[in-house]
Amino acid sequence: MTTTPFDPAGLLPAGRVITDSGRLASFAHDEAAGAPFGLPSAVVQPRDTAEVAAVVAYCAERGVPVVARGAGTGLSGGANAVDGCVVVSFAAMDHILRIDPDERLAVVQPGVVNDWLRAACADKGLWYPPDPASAPWSTIGGNVATNAGGVCCVKYGVTRDYVLGLEAVTGRGEVVRLGRQTAKSSAGFELAGLLVGSEGTLGLVTEITLRLRGERAQEHTVVGYFDDLPSAGRAVAHVVASGVVPSALELVDRYCLRAVDEWKNMGLTDGGNVLLLARCDAPGAAGVEEADTVLACFEAAGAAWSARSGDPAEADALFAARRLVYPALERQGMVLSEDICVPRTQVPEMLARLERTAERHDVHIAGLAHAGDGNLHPMLVVPRGDERELARGREVFEEVVDQAIELGGTVTGEHGVGLLKMRGLTRELSPAVLDLHRGIKQVWDPAGILNPGKVFAA
Amino acid sequence: MTTTPFDPAGLLPAGRVITDSGRLASFAHDEAAGAPFGLPSAVVQPRDTAEVAAVVAYCAERGVPVVARGAGTGLSGGANAVDGCVVVSFAAMDHILRIDPDERLAVVQPGVVNDWLRAACADKGLWYPPDPASAPWSTIGGNVATNAGGVCCVKYGVTRDYVLGLEAVTGRGEVVRLGRQTAKSSAGFELAGLLVGSEGTLGLVTEITLRLRGERAQEHTVVGYFDDLPSAGRAVAHVVASGVVPSALELVDRYCLRAVDEWKNMGLTDGGNVLLLARCDAPGAAGVEEADTVLACFEAAGAAWSARSGDPAEADALFAARRLVYPALERQGMVLSEDICVPRTQVPEMLARLERTAERHDVHIAGLAHAGDGNLHPMLVVPRGDERELARGREVFEEVVDQAIELGGTVTGEHGVGLLKMRGLTRELSPAVLDLHRGIKQVWDPAGILNPGKVFAA
Numbered sequence: 052m053t054t055t056p057f058d059p060a061g062l063l064p065a066g067r068v069i070t071d072s073g074r075l076a077s078f079a080h081d082e083a084a085g086a087p088f089g090l091p092s093a094v095v096q097p098r099d100t101a102e103v104a105a106v107v108a109y110c111a112e113r114g115v116p117v118v119a120r121g122a123g124t125g126l127s128g129g130a131n132a133v134d135g136c137v138v139v140s141f142a143a144m145d146h147i148l149r150i151d152p153d154e155r156l157a158v159v160q161p162g163v164v165n166d167w168l169r170a171a172c173a174d175k176g177l178w179y180p181p182d183p184a185s186a187p188w189s190t191i192g193g194n195v196a197t198n199a200g201g202v203c204c205v206k207y208g209v210t211r212d213y214v215l216g217l218e219a220v221t222g223r224g225e226v227v228r229l230g231r232q233t234a235k236s237s238a239g240f241e242l243a244g245l246l247v248g249s250e251g252t253l254g255l256v257t258e259i260t261l262r263l264r265g266e267r268a269q270e271h272t273v274v275g276y277f278d279d280l281p282s283a284g285r286a287v288a289h290v291v292a293s294g295v296v297p298s299a300l301e302l303v304d305r306y307c308l309r310a311v312d313e314w315k316n317m318g319l320t321d322g323g324n325v326l327l328l329a330r331c332d333a334p335g336a337a338g339v340e341e342a343d344t345v346l347a348c349f350e351a352a353g354a355a356w357s358a359r360s361g362d363p364a365e366a367d368a369l370f371a372a373r374r375l376v377y378p379a380l381e382r383q384g385m386v387l388s389e390d391i392c393v394p395r396t397q398v399p400e401m402l403a404r405l406e407r408t409a410e411r412h413d414v415h416i417a418g419l420a421h422a423g424d425g426n427l428h429p430m431l432v433v434p435r436g437d438e439r440e441l442a443r444g445r446e447v448f449e450e451v452v453d454q455a456i457e458l459g460g461t462v463t464g465e466h467g468v469g470l471l472k473m474r475g476l477t478r479e480l481s482p483a484v485l486d487l488h489r490g491i492k493q494v495w496d497p498a499g500i501l502n503p504g505k506v507f508a509a
Numbered sequence: 510m511t512t513t514p515f516d517p518a519g520l521l522p523a524g525r526v527i528t529d530s531g532r533l534a535s536f537a538h539d540e541a542a543g544a545p546f547g548l549p550s551a552v553v554q555p556r557d558t559a560e561v562a563a564v565v566a567y568c569a570e571r572g573v574p575v576v577a578r579g580a581g582t583g584l585s586g587g588a589n590a591v592d593g594c595v596v597v598s599f600a601a602m603d604h605i606l607r608i609d610p611d612e613r614l615a616v617v618q619p620g621v622v623n624d625w626l627r628a629a630c631a632d633k634g635l636w637y638p639p640d641p642a643s644a645p646w647s648t649i650g651g652n653v654a655t656n657a658g659g660v661c662c663v664k665y666g667v668t669r670d671y672v673l674g675l676e677a678v679t680g681r682g683e684v685v686r687l688g689r690q691t692a693k694s695s696a697g698f699e700l701a702g703l704l705v706g707s708e709g710t711l712g713l714v715t716e717i718t719l720r721l722r723g724e725r726a727q728e729h730t731v732v733g734y735f736d737d738l739p740s741a742g743r744a745v746a747h748v749v750a751s752g753v754v755p756s757a758l759e760l761v762d763r764y765c766l767r768a769v770d771e772w773k774n775m776g777l778t779d780g781g782n783v784l785l786l787a788r789c790d791a792p793g794a795a796g797v798e799e800a801d802t803v804l805a806c807f808e809a810a811g812a813a814w815s816a817r818s819g820d821p822a823e824a825d826a827l828f829a830a831r832r833l834v835y836p837a838l839e840r841q842g843m844v845l846s847e848d849i850c851v852p853r854t855q856v857p858e859m860l861a862r863l864e865r866t867a868e869r870h871d872v873h874i875a876g877l878a879h880a881g882d883g884n885l886h887p888m889l890v891v892p893r894g895d896e897r898e899l900a901r902g903r904e905v906f907e908e909v910v911d912q913a914i915e916l917g918g919t920v921t922g923e924h925g926v927g928l929l930k931m932r933g934l935t936r937e938l939s940p941a942v943l944d945l946h947r948g949i950k951q952v953w954d955p956a957g958i959l960n961p962g963k964v965f966a967a
Contacts, residue, residue, distance in 0.1 A: 153749050153854045176752070198695040209693050211702075212670070225941045233850045234882035235667050236919040237656040237706050238926060238937055239964065240946055244669075244702045248695050265752045268795075291611050294634070294723045334795035337726075392691045396611045424692035461694040468696060479696055483683045488698055490952030494945060506697060 062095070062109055063102055067143065069094040078120060078140060079132045084385045084433075085441045086128030086470045091118070094138040100218060100226055100257040103139060107255060108224025110137055111498045117222075118502050119251040121161065121193025124185040126388050127469025129197060129250040129505055139255060141192050147171050148258070155263045156215060156232065161192025161256050168261075177263040180207040183465065184374050195256050198248030200465030202370070205423035206298045206332075209465065211247040213262045219246055219254035222496025232260055245491070250467050251502040253495040268334040270298060271342035272366035275349035275357035276323030280304065280406060280418065283325040284399030286352035287422045290329065291395050293348055295341045299330035300423025301373055307417050307430075310379035311372050319372055323355040327422070328369055376419050380432050387431040387444045390472075391455035392464030395425040404454045405429050412447050426464035427455075449474065468506040476507060520553070520567055521560055525601065527552040536578060536598060537590045542843045543899045544586030544928045549576070552596040558676060558684055558715040561597060565713060566682025568595055569956045575680075576960050577709040579619065579651025582643040584846050585927025587655060587708045587963055597713060599650050605629050606716070613721045614673060614690065619650025619714050626719075635721040638665040641923065642832050653714050656706030658923030660828070663881035664756045664790075667923065669705040671720045677704055677712035680954025690718055703949075708925050709960040711953040726792040728756060729800035730824035733807035733815035734781030738762065738864060738876065741783040742857030744810035745880045748787065749853050751806055753799045757788040758881030759831055765875050765888075768837035769830050777830055781813040785880070786827055834877050838890050845889040845902045848930075849913035850922030853883040862912045863887050870905050884922035885913075907932065926964045934965060 062068070069075060070093050080088040092115070097103045110117045116136035123130055132138055145162035152175050159168060165179075165186040172179050182201035183189055189199070195217070200209045216230030230236075230243030246254055277283040283302055290300060303326040308319040319326065327349065331341035342359050349357040360366040380386045393401045402418065405427070409416040420427040429451060433440040452462050452475040462468070462475035477485065488507050495501070499509060520526070527533060528551050538546035550573070555561045568575045574594035581588055590596055603620035610633050617626060623637075623644040630637045640659035641647055647657070653675070658667040674688030688694075688701030704712055735741040741760055748758060761784040766777040777784065785807065789799035800817050807815040818824040838844045851859045860876065863885070867874040878885040887909060891898040910920050910933040920926070920933035935943065946965050953959070957967060 152752075153746075154852050198693075198699075200693055200695075204693060209695075211699065221941070221945075227939065227941050227945065229942065231850075231919050232917050233852055233884075233919050233922070235656075235658055235662060235850055235884060235922050237658075237667075237848075237921045237923055238919045238930070238934055239942075240707055240711075240949060241656075241669065241699075241702050241705065242942065242945060244699050247699065249698055253698075265754065288611075294610075296723065333793075334791050335793050337792035337795070390695075392689075392693055394612050394691055426691075426693060459690050461689050461691050461696045463695045464691070464693050465695055472696070476696055481685065483679070483685050484687065484697075484700065487679075487685065487700060487952060491698060491949060494948030494952060 062105055063097060067096040078138045081123045081125035081128060081130040083126050083128040083131070083469060083471055084387050085445070086131055088128070088131035089134030089136070091132040091138040092135045094140055096140050096143045098143050100220065103255055103257050104220045104224050104226050106137060106139060107220050107222065110500050111222060111224050114498060115500060116503050117255070117500050119196065119255045121190035121196070122164070122188045124189045125193065125197060125469060126390070126466045127463070127471045129467050129469035129502070131470060133503060141190060144257070150175055150177065152177060154232070157261045157263055159191050159259050159261065161190060161195070161259060163191045165189050165191060165194060172263055176266045178265065178267050179213065179261060179263055181210045181213060184377065191259055192256055195247050195259055196250050197467035198465065200421065200426065202299045202301060202421065205300055205421060206296045211244055214243055214247050214259060215262050216260035217243045217246055217256050218258035219256045221254045222498055222501045230260065248467065250469065250506050252492055252506055253501065268332045268338060270330045270332045271338050272360040273329040273331070273342050273345045273349065273357065274360050274369060275327040275354040277325040277327065277353070278323060278355050280325055280402045281399065282353045283327055284402045286327055286349045286354065287398045288396060289348035289352055290345055290423065293344050295331065295344045297329045297341070297345060297423055298332040299328065300421070301328040302418065302420040302422040303328070303373055303376060304418035306415055307376040307380070307419050310383060310417070311375045314379045314382060315375060317372055328373060380417060380430055384432040385435045385441065387433065387448060389427065389429040389448050389451055390463045390466040391452060391460055392424070392426040393455050393458045393460035395423065397458040397460070398422055398425055401427060401455065401458060405451065408447065408450055408454070414447060425460070453478065470505060473507065520563055521555060525554040536596045539581045539583035539586060539588040541584050541586040541589070541927060541929055542845050543903070544589055546586070546589035547592030547594065549590040549596040550593045552598055554598050554601045556601050558678065561713055561715050562678045562682050562684050564595060564597060565678050565680065568958050569680060569682050572956060573958060574961050575713070575958050577654065577713045579648035579654070580622070580646045582647045583651065583655060583927060584848070584924045585921070585929045587925050587927035587960070589928060591961060599648060602715070608633055608635065610635060612690070615719045615721055617649050617717050617719065619648060619653070619717060621649045623647050623649060623652060630721055634724045636723065636725050637671065637719060637721055639668045639671060642835065649717055650714055653705050653717055654708050655925035656923065658879065658884065660757045660759060660879065663758055663879060664754045669702055672701055672705050672717060673720050674718035675701045675704055675714050676716035677714045679712045680956055680959045688718065706925065708927065708964050710950055710964055711959065726790045726796060728788045728790045729796050730818040731787040731789070731800050731803045731807065731815065732818050732827060733785040733812040735783040735785065735811070736781060736813050738783055738860045739857065740811045741785055742860045744785055744807045744812065745856045746854060747806035747810055748803055748881065751802050753789065753802045755787045755799070755803060755881055756790040757786065759786040760784070760876065760878040760880040761831055761834060762876035764873055765834040765838070765877050768841060768875070769833045772837045772840060773833060775830055786831060838875060838888055842890040843893050843899065845891065845906060847885065847887040847906050847909055848921045848924040849910060849918055850882070850884040851913050851916045851918035853881065855916040855918070856880055856883055859885060859913065859916060863909065866905065866908055872905060883918070911936065928963060931965065
């Protein structure tokens with residue numbers, strides 16, 4: 052690839068092309084701790100698909116890398132700039148184009164914030180389930196790029212499960228419409244699903260058609276405190292074996308609880324060392340039965356304290372506390388966040404291995420997990436600017452990734468590969484499968500300009 | 510591609526290589542009426558992945574086309590032989606390798622029959638939802654190839670929604686493992702989902718990991734008879750607008766009812782001209798409420814007669830009658846079966862257009878539909894061997910396909926493109942999207958040996 056200077060004059064109105072180096076820096080990376088990034092030569096803020104296509108075509112001709120960017124809340128470095136690239140920010144493409152209650156679908160631009168969409172759907176008695184912790188800030192385009200998950204995904208699936216159709220701009224600058232607006236289709240290859248989770252390496256998504264659900268039934272919350280991780284792990288295994296599929300099953304360990312307490316003084320650590328938060332939402336009496344079953348599972352695993360929460364406000368406060376874990380830990384230093392996912396029956400074993408790994412390396416690994424679907428977010432806090440500790444943390448997590456793969460797991464449950472999981476991906480996927488990735492990339496982006504150097508090596 | 514004579518001696522044990530021309534003929538086509546087919550040079554019946562890989566590698570070297578075959582129940586010609594090809598029959602790879610209640614997944618070979626798997630799951634209190642009408646005979650491998658749907662898909666989704674992971678042999682003869690065994694993953698491109706519905710053009714699937722659900726709640730059946738299609742269409746629209754997602758919503762018109770009556774004398778036509786069959790399965794009292802809502806929708810649309818069925822045996826008999834429609838019509842001649850899918854609010858409009866189209870061409874179009882998800886199976890019966898009527902029927906259905914596309918629909922809801930929907934697909938997808946198909950095909954199958962001439966033109 053030959054990189055020639057980028058002169059965007061005339062491509063978009065001047066106000067929507069940023070080349071000021073001071074401002075460029077704020078578009079250089081996402082929230083992945085310690086992932087490398089370069090400096091873009093320009094940031095463009097298109098308002099429609101035609102502008103996106105014009106930018107990509109211009110860059111394809113000149114061999115200029117193009118990095119798509121939503122809200123920059125990613126945790127893998129997928130939106131990190133490559134030196135000299137053009138960052139396409141979707142902040143100005145933030146319209147909800149349609150919410151159709153009868154077809155139960157929404158059509159949105161990629162810059163729509165997840166929570167805005169959820170609120171707009173709720174106004175019409177509809178529900179868009181994927182609820183990443185970043186939902187107040189992250190965009191649907193970013194969620195599509197990483198195939199984002201969230202708390203309710205244990206029962207309701209991830210972003211890909213809700214994408215019916217996409218409009219996208221390929222690396223040639225061509226606009227393509229993929230997928231469907233119907234309930235089902237067997238017409239050709241599932242290219243919309245292929246783009247979901249492709250992290251901007253195959254195309255830039257410019258419009259998204261999403262499947263919606265009807266309004267959610269009432270949720271019943273079950274809270275359990277446990278003395279240690281093994282007993283909390285047993286509780287998770289009991290719930291899995293019970294046949295109940297909760298609409299949330301979250302684990303928060305003592306390091307996480309303490310970090311939130313030190314910040315917000317919520318008294319979370321008073322209850323015990325490990326908190327399990329479950330929700331059940333089967334309609335009517337069935338939901339209450341489900342909650343009772345989960346409570347019995349907690350008790351059978353030796354919960355220090357457990358109860359069905361009768362107070363929705365209290366239950367919401369506990370889930371809000373769970374969302375505060377990451378920012379609370381960030382107050383202590385740079386947070387390395389893992390995203391392994393193991394088969395759900397392996398959660399107790401993976402928790403045990405995490406404890407042994409932490410001991411062996413003499414570090415604290417904070418434990419936060421979507422325990423019900425096996426997606427664990429172990430976190431390491433390292434002093435900001437301490438490159439040696441950062442490197443050591445990364446090595447600890449490479450071990451953790453190997454353990455997850457050994458248990459039949461995957462290197463990323465919902466954050467995406469970006470830059471941080473590239474090494475892990477080469478251990479999860481065979482060389483032949485990685486070759487298929489490269490071949491498919493070549494088809495969509497023959498000039499190799501779309502988010503180069505991410506996910507897999509060219 | 511240069512086609513050289515195929516001499517399979519030594520590749521598989523002699524008993525599992527068929528070259529006798531009399532026997533070969535029975536592997537030459539699926540059940541698609543009037544789709545062209547050739548004669549294979551051999552049929553092989555591998556027992557494991559290594560044998561499949563050996564056959565494909567052998568064929569790739571020699572440029573011999575390879576056509577994968579499940580039970581041959583397809584309705585689009587996707588499994589039809591190409592002259593001189595090797596048909597890989599998966600009949601001998603019919604083992605259920607694992608059913609895991611805690612992980613809620615099953616691992617199966619492609620030759621496992623859909624109903625066998627469903628029964629084996631039921632024995633363990635689990636449920637594999639996709640239920641195509643061919644379920645007593647069709648194989649999971651075939652269901653994966655076409656992304657098969659079925660009756661309960663209106664609520665529970667199609668085959669792709671249940672495929673977690675696949676093992677497949679690419680056109681190079683390489684064995685690849687795709688997807689995952691975990692609840693979720695964002696690790697690289699969604700290649701398992703890409704293979705689902707690719708109709709044997711990208712790879713031969715040799716093992717499938719399927720997501721399962723817990724045992725189904727009790728179903729409540731609502732039956733409605735209507736005087737005409739418009740009022741039945743209104744009933745469907747009312748159900749869609751009510752917010753209830755039924756676990757089945759099937760439409761059977763007078764031509765279909767009469768065909769079954771003439772065969773089985775079930776008295777189906779006594780009730781009225783158009784039958785709607787709905788099922789609701791929300792747990793507990795919520796399911797009864799749903800059924801009451803559906804019943805009210807039927808009544809509001811002017812049902813001639815409608816009721817909640819109190820008798821499960823009677824309800825099952827009506828659904829069994831619905832499954833008899835296709836064989837009943839086949840007794841009258843060759844059945845051309847359409848598979849369009851329109852946005853569900855467009856079902857009344859599509860039904861009206863079908864009636865007008867039938868009048869204009871002076872034909873009877875029999876109407877069978879998964880009405881709740883907009884997937885319509887209009888059918889035309891033509892005298893066997895009457896090429897002129899066959900050609901006329903095809904032209905009528907090309908019009909129908911155009912109408913479906915015009916309403917925002919797709920040319921195939923669940924049968925796949927095969928040979929019969931290739932023309933339609935070029936109208937549904939843009940040239941750029943078809944080019945992406947060709948490019949991706951080239952990556953998986955550089956020699957172009959896998960099911961050539963199907964789905965899209967090379």
